[in-house]
Amino acid sequence: MNKQELIDAIASQTGQSKAQTGETLDTALDVIRKNVAKGGSVQVIGFGSFSSGKRAARIGRNPKTGEEIKIPAAKTVKFTAGKAFKDAVNEKK
Incomplete structure (x- = not known):
């Protein structure tokens, strides 16, 4: 959809x-x-919550060349499904 x-x-x-x-x-x-x-969060009871998180800087590899690259720290968006949402998705038919 x-x-x-x-x-x-x-x-x-x-x-x-x-x-x-x-x-x-x-x-x-x-x-x-x-x-x-x-940096806040939004909670919708029965649906889930939206929040932000942090990802630390790290060393990665270029898959094509194998060369090490520095991946900078970044903010991420997190969604955690609420219990009612999880139950609806996992409902047995």
């Missing part, structure tokens, strides 16, 4: 227009993005 298909599905379930639904989804994603970028 891509973003447009998600907007279509939400709009059909809520009765809102696709334009309104698209704006709401864009705003929600923007709020999550900004909060996590500042």
